[in-house]
Amino acid sequence: AQRVTQPEKLLSVFKGAPVELKCNYSYSGSPELFWYVQYSRQRLQLLLRHISRESIKGFTADLNKGETSFHLKKPFAQEEDSAMYYCALVVGWGKFQFGAGTQVVVTP
């Protein structure tokens, strides 16, 4: 079965502390994974995708096929990182399977 699991509904961190959002997936094919973010009162938008191996706003994510994980990390959290984060797996043409999301709250 295709599944994306984000085990943490809420992650509260202090400004300047590292933050890691967990994402585990279940997929029989070769996975394509994304992280989407929704800031307060804004629309859902792409943060990063695994194939580009890029760092966006200081965030990185590494696909670990052995552990079927795609955790999102940032070494030093900023207040503007407070948002809802969704891990998403491509499961077919035009079809993304989203996780339930993790709310990140960065406190000063």
Added chain:
Amino acid sequence: DTGVSQDPRHKITKRGQNVTFRCDPISEHNRLYWYRQTLGQGPEFLTYFQNEAQLEKSRLLSDRFSAERPKGSFSTLEIQRTEQGDSAMYLCASSLGSGERGELFFGEGSRLTVL
């Protein structure tokens, strides 16, 4: 271009009524998607179009739901005989691409409340 736009942003209706949502994608995007999001969950795929062709529909899309994209531009999602379980945020997204790697550009959503 201001991105994907959806109308109305909020709709409150009584059970049994029909509702229609409209989505205007980014103009050059050939793919258009509808997702549904309920409280505490991530978006769930409903259906998608490539140009005017509806290529896939989720099992979530019962017979009461119908989506169209008549000229390959804007799309409508109609829900007939609404039920309280239809209350959700309906998200439209568009993308440009012939492969699966296209980034989805989302609209702000249309929130439906069925009383």
